[in-house]
Amino acid sequence: MDDRVRSHAEVLVDWSARVEAGDQVVMDVAEGAHDLAVAVAAELGKRDATLLTTYGSSEVSRAFLRAGEDREFAGSDPELAMLEAADVYLRIGGGRNTTAHADVDGDRRMAARKAGTEAREARMATDWVSTVHPTRALAQQAGMAYEEYQDFVYDAVLRDWESLAEEMANMKDILDEGSEVRIEKERTDLTMSIEGRTAVNSAASVAYDSHNLPSGEVFTAPHATEGEVFFDVPMTIDAQRVQDVSLTFEGGEVVDFSAAQGEDAIADVLDTDEGARRLGELGIGMNRGIDRFTDSILFDEKMGDTVHLAVGRAYDACLPEGEAGNDSAVHVDMITDMSEDSRMFVDGEVVQRNGTFRWEDGFEAE
Template identity: 70%
Template structure:
């Protein structure tokens, strides 16, 4: 086994999930993530954790959802109890077919998501972490050879996380102190309020309310969004490729949309529920180990010189204790490239121009 697989497992268990002896851990394993799962299981055994493994197969989910009548029981007790009784959930992605669920009807996906709201909340209440093993299917989706994709993944995952966390803390301080964000570039001209919000320094560790490995972003929960934004980084949503998504916001709500490819998928997302038309996240990518889009949101939203916005659910970590924030059955990220002819300003002060932050060499205010 590649030594980097064991290094990946070490980072996941020690830095990201902070697993301790006696912790009750669920590990969801995709079809292609077997090697990483073996390495993680050995690490959990050494740690003295209690492990339950589940099979996280997109093809299995497709078969189930296509055969179902769409009338799902709300929050099945056995599934809910699994997460309610767990300390941590480790999701190891890396399936055989990244588009396995592309032909599942949108209304069935929506109904299933709505029926699992409490289950999803129970999952989110654990120290959950999502990561991926560099499989051939993911390499193919990224347009890369398997060997090149392995290098890409490990460059993004096996970083000096403490050093990156320190750099990102400057952006967190700016957002925490700010009231309004203004994003401009090309056909994008968007303002968002971040007043009374708390930004998360997403260091790939649950200790910082960060739940993805790799990570490398700073995010908050915007509201009162107005203007237009174009998301020019192609991506797959609900198993379908979308490109150049355009959204128009008025008084916090998406009132119009379009896309150069498969706009109906965007419409399905927006129609999920009332909260799906509002933003739940503003995220700023800062991981320079991720230097190209790969059609995987786990990596692409952390890519340096990008900004992403998520339709739907807001994360509680960004909200005041007395505020629930935007609620939705979805959290769908969309990404815009800010590497050229773009600026990101907080309270009128430009923080990033053409992909370069004000504390970096080459910044031009």
């Protein structure tokens, strides 16, 4: 086994999930993630945790979603009971086919999402972390040779997370003290309120209210969004290729949208429920170990020089205690490249120009 797989497992268990003796751990494993799952299981055993492993196959879920044309979807009581009993939930991604759900009807996907609301809430109440094992399918999706893709993944995952957390604290402080964010670039002029919100320094650990490995972003829960935004980074949503998406916001809601490719996928997302037309997240990518787009939201949204916005659910960690944020069965991120001819303002002051933050070498205020 590649020593980097063992290192990945150690980071996941110790830094990211903070697993302790006696923790009840559920590990959901994709078809191609066997090696990482084995390494994680060994680390969990060393820490005297309890492990239940489930099989998270997109091909299995496709078969289930497509069967029975007239049936209604219902929540799974066994899954709910399992998650309610768990302390930690680990999702080990890495499937064999990144577009396995391409022929699943959008209405069926939407119905399944809504039926899974209780289980999703229970999962998010755990110390949950999602990561991915490099597979040939993901390498192909990223347009890379397999060994090249392995190097890319481990450069993003095996970081000095403490140092990165210290750097990202600069952005968190700016957002916590600010009240309005504005993003300007070609085909984009968007303002949103962050008044009363708390930004998350997403340093790949539940100790930072961060649940992805790799991570490397600072995010918050905006509201009162106005203007237009153009997402120029291609991505896959519900197994459909999506490119050049434009959203127009009025009164905090999406009132118009278009896409050069995959417009039906965007429509399906926005029609999921009322909350799907409002923003749940503003995220600012800060992981310089991610140096190219790979058509994987887990990596692409963390890349330095990017900003991503998610329609749908807002994360409780960003909200004042007792306040309910935007609620939805979806949380779908879309990315805009900020590396050229762009500015991000907080309360009228430029904090990032052309991908460079004001505390970094090369920043130009004007």
